[in-house]
Amino acid sequence: MVTLDVRPQLLDALSALRDRVAAVRYPLPLAGAPRARANRDELLAQLDDYLVPRLREPEAPLLAVVGGSTGAGKSTLVNSLVGRRVSEAGVLRPTTRTPVLVCHPGDHHWFSGMRVLPHLTRAWVPRREPGGEPFPDGGDGRRVLRIETADSLPPGLALLDAPDVDSLITENRVLAAELISAADIWVMVTTAARYADAVPWHLLRTAKQHRATLITVLDRVPHQVVSEVSRQYGALLAKAGLGEVPRFTVPELPESAWGGGLLPATAVAPLRSWLTHQATDPGARHQAMARTAHGVLDSLRARMPELAGAAAAQYAAALRLTAAVDTAYDREHTRVKRSLQSGAVLAGDALKRWRGYPLDCTAGELLDALVESLAALLLCAVIAADQCVDDAWRREPAAGAPELTRRDPVLESAEHRIGMAVRRWRRVLEEYAEEEARDLGGSTTPDPEALAALVATALLGGRRVRSAGERLAELIGAHGALRLRDRGGRLLTEYLGRALRVERERRLAPLEALDVTPEPQVELIAALSVLQKER
Amino acid sequence: MTAVTAVTDRTDHDGGEKGARARVHPDAPASRPDDPPPRSDGTASRGDAPAQTGADADADADADAGTETEAEVDAYAHADAEGRPRDGSQWDDGLIARRATDEEPAQQATQTAQTGQAEQAGQTAQAAQAAQGDLAKSGPTGTQIVFPVAYDVPLRSRLDEFRELVGVSRARLDSGTLAEAGRVLDEAAARRRLSGQHTVVALAGATGSGKSTLFNALAGAPLSDTGLRRPTTATPIVCSWSDGAGSLIDRLGVPGRLRRRPLEGVEGESALRGLVLVDLPDHDSAAVQHREQVDRILALVDAVIWVVDPEKYADAVLHERYLRPLAGHAEVMFVVLNQVDRLPGEAAHQVLDDLRRLLDEDGIAVGEYGEPGATVLALSALTGDGVGELREALGRFVAEQGAPARRVAADLDAAAWRLRSAYATGERSGLGEEARDDFAARLADAVGASAAGEAAERAWLRNANRACGTPWLRLWRWLQSRREPSTGRLILPVPAEEEATARQRVEQAVRTLSERAVAGLPDPWAQAVREAALHGSQGLPEALDGLAARATGPQGRPPRPGWWPVAVLAQACMTLLQVLGGLWLVAQIAGVLPPNLGVPALLMAMGIVGGPVVEWGSRLAARGPARRYGLEAEHRLREAAAGCGRTRVLEPVAAELLRYQEVREQYGRVLGMTTVVR
Secondary structure, X not given: OOOOOOOHHHHHHHHHHHHHHHHOOOOOOOOOHHHHHHHHHHHHHHHHHHXXXXXXXXXXXXXXXXXXXXXXXXXXXXXHHHOOOOOOOOOOOOOOOOOEEEEOHHHHHHHHOOOOOOOOEEEEOOOOOOOOOOOOOOOOOOOEEEEEEOOOOOOXXXXXXXXXXXXXXXXXXXXXXXXXXXXXXXXXXEEOOOOOEHHHHHHHHHHHHHXXXXXXXXXXXXXXXXXXXXXXXXXXXXXXOOOOOOEEEEEOOOOOOOOOOOOOHHHHHHHHHHHHHHHHOHHHHHHHHHHHHHHHHHHHHHHHHHHHHHHHHHHHHHHHHHHHHHHHHHHHHHHHHHHHHHOOOOOOHHHHHXXXXXXXXXXXXXXXXXXXXXXXXXXXXXXXHHHHHHHHHHOOHHHHOHHHHOOOOHHHXXXXXHHHHHHHHHHHHHHHHHHHHHHHOOOOOOXXXXXXXXXXXXXXXXXXXXXXXXXXXXXHHHHHHHHHHHHHHHHHHHHHHHHHHHHHHHHHHHHHHHOOOOHHHHHHHHHHHHHHHHO | OHHHHHHHHHHOOOOOHHHHHHHHOOOOOOOOOOOOOOOOHHHHHHHHHHHHXXXXXXXXXXXXXXXXXXXXXXXXXXXXXHOOHHHHHHHXXXXXXXXXXXXXXXXXXXXXXXXXXHHHHHHHHHHHHHHHHHHHHHHHHOOOOOOEOOOOHHXXXXXXXXXXHHHHHOOXXXXXXXXHHHHHHHHHHHHHHOEOXXXXXEEEEOXXXXXXXXXXXXXXXXXXXXXXXXXXXXXOEEEEOOOOOHXXXXXXXXXXXXXXOOOXXXXXXXXXXXXXXXXXXXXXXXXXHHHHHHHHHHOOOOEEEEEEOOOOOOOHHHHHHHHOOOHHHHHHEEEEEOOHHHOOOOHHHHHHHHHHHHHHHHOOOEOOOOOOOEEEEXXXXXXXXXXXXXXXXXXXXXXXXXXXXXXXXXXXXXXXXXXXXXXXXXXXXXXXXXXXXXXXXXXXXXXXXXXHHHHHHHHHHHHHHHHHOOHHHHHHHHHHHHHOOOOOOOOOOOOOOOOOOOHHHHHHHHHHHHHHHHXXXXXXXXXXXXXXXXXXXXXXXXXXXXXXXXXXXXXXXXXXXXHHHHHHHHHHHHHHHHHHHHHHHHHHHOOOOOOOOHHHHHHHHHHHHHHXXXXXXXXXXXXXXXXXXXXXXXXXXXXXXXXXXXXXXXXXXXXXXXXXXXXXXHHHHHOOOOOOOO
């Protein structure tokens, strides 16, 4: 005998777990991410719609959700159980687009609030006159749950007519799954033509997996073949390990067949009395409830690690992406340093200027050319790194996230930023040169710009231009030249590192904005273990 | 049994000439590899023995398969994993449904293994039986001439184009992408060799929709089992309305014992002449192998009749898994709403309209008012209501004999369209003039053309000034250089620099160029262009180094223009005047000459003023030529760099682009479009 004793600690642990589940996100499009997201939503819905409210208020009415394939006659069945048309039935598929909940008028308060199914807007139709305008529609894209009351239902039982689980309309499918997750009793409806379909069997297997209280209804069975079809269906169920599931058979009746009418009370009497028994007999009621609730609690043991595993996969993917960026930029940084040492900046225009200096070229022009060349070197490094990152990311499915693929026009802005950085370096270098020239004092102060140009050449030209250093030493003395070169060199390293760091951070910014951390995994597992301890 | 297995391999498409020959005589399936003539009596008698054992095996295997069939409710999920993963994930997203897939994997595995075996045995046996059946049949009808399918000229040329396209693309696209295209081509070729007088039509639908009942109603005889057990039909059954379709049915892999003939003398039998009707298993039951069979045969038939019923006509499986992907095949498609007898009065029309609406949403053109498209009918196979209409429509359809070609055309369209992302991106591609100019400009920057030009201009100007300056200035400069001998002031002897070209700028130029070139190119081709650019850029900086050295190196001193001597002469005259005036003055002061201060002073003043004036004038005059000289030097370097870049990078890239352009045009022709696909 399963019992449903609920301690407040368990509820606390459960709501903590619920919050953790609600907080976890799967932003990177990994192979398992859509599934993990769906699982997360499903689990959250089940916690919100079913488990937490059920454990909080065990005295609330039992909710029996009628689910099944399109055209299985779910609405007709609900109407017949209630004894009047509460849910639209018809020949066009899919018929039910707005789920309908029917309960005893005395139980109405349990469902009018947001206790269960808080994501659905309530639409309560007080009491329609027969022949009046039928069934208002949800319209405007909000998801609506219509609540009907009927005296014919016993108190303590509510029926929910769900949309089809294999609907052509995806939202219907999702909604149906959500509704079924909220049920105390799963009522699976299938028909003589459908009982071998694959989709309802998924549902049955899921019910078995969750150990939910399950009953199946074989609807629309032509009179002549009732026994045969019923026997075969029973055999299939038994084979699937669902042999003990209560089975009800409803024959296909001409007057009720395609929409419109109600089945005669005798046709649904066994089902009705079974449901009534569940609702009214305390023992049966308790068992039905506890079985489903414990089933969900047990299923957490498998589902939470799955979610945690997906979260860990997300984090691992984010780490891989970050590592790709770091590797690329580190490599480019080393390459830039090596180029600087070999004097690659002093090439092309800058080299021509240097050869012409000072006869055919001024110090300012030489400095301009050097700075431009340095900017080109940096830009080249940044773009090469970006391309390297692109190549690496192309192999990563996680890099397909829209936040990561949508990029600003990088080139221009990178060019701009690098240009700024290099010009700033030049300005500071010129200041250093001025200081040096001032300190020298004396009558023949050398031109600070020439000093700056020479020291820049010495720094950027690497081993290729010893003469620059010599000339510098001639102008301001060996000591001053050494000092100026040292300061300039430190400055260069600093500005270079900073420029590349800024670019790397810009590249990583969208990834960091996704905020993929290792915490969710740990927290999910921790919440689960707390819950296990409290049970 | 080895011979029999070899025969089963025949269903694989080898496409080669040998395969073609084997297919022309498909009724010799038991021939061993060592039998050169594919068909002979000896072969038949020898092939008999294995075929017989195969038939025995068939009985067992079939029994096994039967029990497995109804037992197999669990393995549905398994098929999703391996069967058609893309389509499967499309529709099978039910949250509840999804969860159940990892249940009892071990059990599933064993079950699938069992069914796998059973199926294999069954297939082998089937092939053997097919052999047998054909041998029996081809005896009397062997002499009948089979007219192969005639594809019309546009279709033929499109098929050829497609084959060529696939061949050309093999180097660029991976084989997985091209697999479907290859299959379509093989099937088109295979179908073409077979009878064109017959039209193979499959009856497909959900379990319990009444496919078999309709099959029997069309045939006029209870050929296929109908029943309440779901799923009923486990293996396809074929009914042929006229002779000569044996090879066609072989292609479907339906064994002889499942081949039927319609009831003799039924009205309309002659109207359906040429029809080969296939009753398929369901596509939506929990029995996985049913769906596999359906998928296999649907790829081979000429037309499909989709049988739906009022209960299941809006099933997601049907629409998302089958109808939407086959939207292009509307012309070879019938959609039949069966079981209308279960609907009261008006409801049948409503449901039919709703079905039409759903088909429209699936993208299937519904053939109404004589427009091409799918034929949609309502009927009841049970009461015979509307079956006559279908029979009539089918009769017309079969008599046209156009279905095979239309089917192949639709397959071709679909396959080509699916390859779209590999051939077209919808964007404009190609290298503009602007990109080429930009590339040249960047290379010129890398070699420092503008600075070189400026340096040359200044050097020229300097030389001119020196040449045309006053001699006193020269003297002073000379003394100056004497005083401080070696330090920097003089032109340094230029060493042969190893890396005169800015490597980073070359790299950047190539990268920018290839990025511009690949804009609007599908990935595989973009990759090819990038590789071409990268390959070309290797050694480009070194080449530019050498080029810069050659362009600036040898011609040493700049040329001297013709007016320089004149300027020098004028300058000399001025100096002479100064000297003359000075001497004259000195002579007067010394009293050698009569004192006349005016003229010598004037002469000397003229010389003193005239010297700088001449210098200034010649400097003005030199500015133009110097500029021209500098520009010329720059231009020379620029051209050389651009030429080097063109031959090494631009041309390979352009060639690669051209190759893509050709492929894209061919792709456009495959799609049957006159305009170029973007």
